[in-house]
Amino acid sequence: MAINRDWQKSMQIKVDYNNMMAEFIGDEQGFTDKEISAAKKIADEAYKNVAANRGSGMMGWTELPYNQDEIVKDIIDTAKGIRKKFDNFVVLGIGGSALGPIAVFNALCHLRHNELPKKVRKAPKFYVEDNIDPERMDALFDILDLDKTMFNVITKSGATSETMSQYLIIIDKLKKKFGDKAGEHMIATTSAQKGNLIKIAKAEGFKTFYIPDGVGGRFSELSPVGLLSAAVLGIDIKAMLKGAAFMDKLCKAKDVKKNPALISALLQYLAMNKGKNISVMMPYADSLKYIADWYCQLWGESLGKAVDKDGNAVYAGQTPVKALGVTDQHSQIQLYREGPFDKVITIIAVENFRKETLISKGCEDFPDVSFLCGHTLSELINSERKATEYALTTAKRLNYTITLPEVNAFTIGELLYYFELETAYTGAMLNIDTFNQPGVEGGKNATYALFGRKGYEATKAEMENAPKKKSDYII
Ligand code: PA5
Numbered sequence: 503m504a505i506n507r508d509w510q511k512s513m514q515i516k517v518d519y520n521n522m523m524a525e526f527i528g529d530e531q532g533f534t535d536k537e538i539s540a541a542k543k544i545a546d547e548a549y550k551n552v553a554a555n556r557g558s559g560m561m562g563w564t565e566l567p568y569n570q571d572e573i574v575k576d577i578i579d580t581a582k583g584i585r586k587k588f589d590n591f592v593v594l595g596i597g598g599s600a601l602g603p604i605a606v607f608n609a610l611c612h613l614r615h616n617e618l619p620k621k622v623r624k625a626p627k628f629y630v631e632d633n634i635d636p637e638r639m640d641a642l643f644d645i646l647d648l649d650k651t652m653f654n655v656i657t658k659s660g661a662t663s664e665t666m667s668q669y670l671i672i673i674d675k676l677k678k679k680f681g682d683k684a685g686e687h688m689i690a691t692t693s694a695q696k697g698n699l700i701k702i703a704k705a706e707g708f709k710t711f712y713i714p715d716g717v718g719g720r721f722s723e724l725s726p727v728g729l730l731s732a733a734v735l736g737i738d739i740k741a742m743l744k745g746a747a748f749m750d751k752l753c754k755a756k757d758v759k760k761n762p763a764l765i766s767a768l769l770q771y772l773a774m775n776k777g778k779n780i781s782v783m784m785p786y787a788d789s790l791k792y793i794a795d796w797y798c799q800l801w802g803e804s805l806g807k808a809v810d811k812d813g814n815a816v817y818a819g820q821t822p823v824k825a826l827g828v829t830d831q832h833s834q835i836q837l838y839r840e841g842p843f844d845k846v847i848t849i850i851a852v853e854n855f856r857k858e859t860l861i862s863k864g865c866e867d868f869p870d871v872s873f874l875c876g877h878t879l880s881e882l883i884n885s886e887r888k889a890t891e892y893a894l895t896t897a898k899r900l901n902y903t904i905t906l907p908e909v910n911a912f913t914i915g916e917l918l919y920y921f922e923l924e925t926a927y928t929g930a931m932l933n934i935d936t937f938n939q940p941g942v943e944g945g946k947n948a949t950y951a952l953f954g955r956k957g958y959e960a961t962k963a964e965m966e967n968a969p970k971k972k973s974d975y976i977i
Contacts, residue, residue: 505741505912510748512907515916517762519902521891522769522846527898531843533772538758545758545768548930552923560937562716563922566724567747567915573711574739577726580689580709581733584626588652591626591734592642594668595656595727597799597942598719599691600632602728602918603656605796609789609914610737625736626652634664639671648679652734654689656727658713660697663949669699673706691726718937720800721922724915738911745915753923763920766902767927773846773900774820774932781820782838785850786827786887789909793850794824797921803942804925807934818932820846828886835890839897847894847901850917851887854908855880 524532556564584591593603607628612618616627631642653672657665676684690703694712703710711726722728724746729739755761758768770781781801783794806819825834827849838847859879865871874882887903894901904920906913929936951961 505744510744510912513745513910513912513916514748514752514907515762515913515920516905517766517902518905519765519769521895521901521903522773526895527900531776531898531900533769537772538768541768541772542758544771544931545764545927546756548767548927549756549758549761549764551930552926558716560716560718560721561926562714563718563721563724564750566714566717567743567750567919570725570729570743573726574729574743577711577729577733577739581730584652584734585624585736588626589620589650590646590652591628591731592646592651592653593628593630593632593656593731594653594665594672595630595691596632596662596664597803598722599656599658599662599665599727600630601720601792601796601799602723603731604630604632605792605918606723606728606732606737606742606914607735608792609909610732610911611735613788615735626734628731628735630731631668632664634667639668643675648675648687652687652689654691654730655699656691656713657697657699658693658717658719658722658727660692660699660702662946663953666698669702689730691730718939720803721937723796723918741911742915742918745912745917746919747915748912749916749919749923753920763923764927766920767924767931769902770820770846770924770928771931774818778844778846778900779820780823780845782823782825782834782845782847783850784825784827784830784847786883787850787852787855787909788826790850790852790906791824791826793914793917794826796918798822798824800921800925803939804929804936805932805934806941807932807938808940810933811935812933816932816934818934827890828883831886831890835893838899839893843899845899847899849887849891849901849903851884851903851905852909853905855883856909 520526522533524534526532555561593600595603607615607630611628612623615623629642631639655665655669673684673688676687680687685707688706688708689711690699690708691711692699692703692713693715694700695715700710711730713722713725713727717725724743732742733739749763753761753763758764783797785791785794801820801822808815808817810816810818838845861874861877861879861882863875891901891903904917906917926936947958947961948965951958951965954962
């Protein structure tokens, strides 16, 4: 793909926040220019905070578009080998080690990739195993030919019970089948220094990719976590990184009204202060359905925090909700339009779809049906999106629209980086630690205790002393 300056400009994603403004949804719910100007200091501080910390601490992800030349080369070479030799590529991971690969696969591969004949697919089938449901694991073995399968175990901590139990099950099967060649079917993506997986990988001689220390799970899609599977699937990972760098450049603007991630962050922050504690992510494209899943983790896990950086109890955050246009117009829009005034609805639009479908002529005797004839499905989906924006706006519901000129590797890189920056800015405005996840660790530790892991005896004792459930309350 020739990524010259003009083309990049034509692929710029746009944030339209008209429907967040009082002019359009009224003074009670909307914001005025005056309010945005009054909050300028908050935006400026957040901008400075992110600029000062980028590339350091847990903000290593900001540099991923720039510092991976060698790694990208290795990933592309490795992916070539995998594409030649294997029919299935299976990721074992959870949370930040799974949602990015799922989102990018669905956005950039054929929507029926795994069902296509091999000749058309031109890449292995792709599976991400991000749960430990025994039926699902069993079902996977019913469809996989192990001879033709490469696994990629991804865990930054190298300790996550779900991922490591999947690893144990699979490596056992591989060893039973391939003996000392089992390692040829397993790639590890993990921290270079910390955790068990790196030790195991070295001992077993697995090909290994590293997740940099300053890149947390939910900010890791543009690291080897996401790049390896994307390259295996034939996605142009260099274009993805270029898209991210392009968004980074746009967000260098200090003026909040010129910086897309900063204005979105400020509006979400102001909305939270007005009690809008739900953030709905509603793409109008099936290819972007799982971007909403990925966003939900990013937004929820980063901003949902009990205390701020000064130790004050804040119970911050907005509950992220995923919805799909137009499907959820027929399930959730009723609530969004008439229920509580507690939401900000983000709509993702696609200007040009990669494929077009014409609505066929027919039913001429039924004008209430035949009015559809001769139009295309992209006209219909985009008209329905505009209709939803209108319906929400007339009902005074905060909503804004992010438009992708088209879905491609470059615009997906832009979009991912935009949401990551928006999250970082919002966290800075809330004065919280955006990059930790003590709530997730709590659940992880309780699992270790229940399974008798060494070092978790105190948690086990604490859990055993917790009030016992009453049978009266179980019917
Ligand atoms: O964002 C995060 O840090 C978490 O959601 C992790 O990605 C998730 O818990 C999996 O952790 P790990 O990659 O260590 O297995």
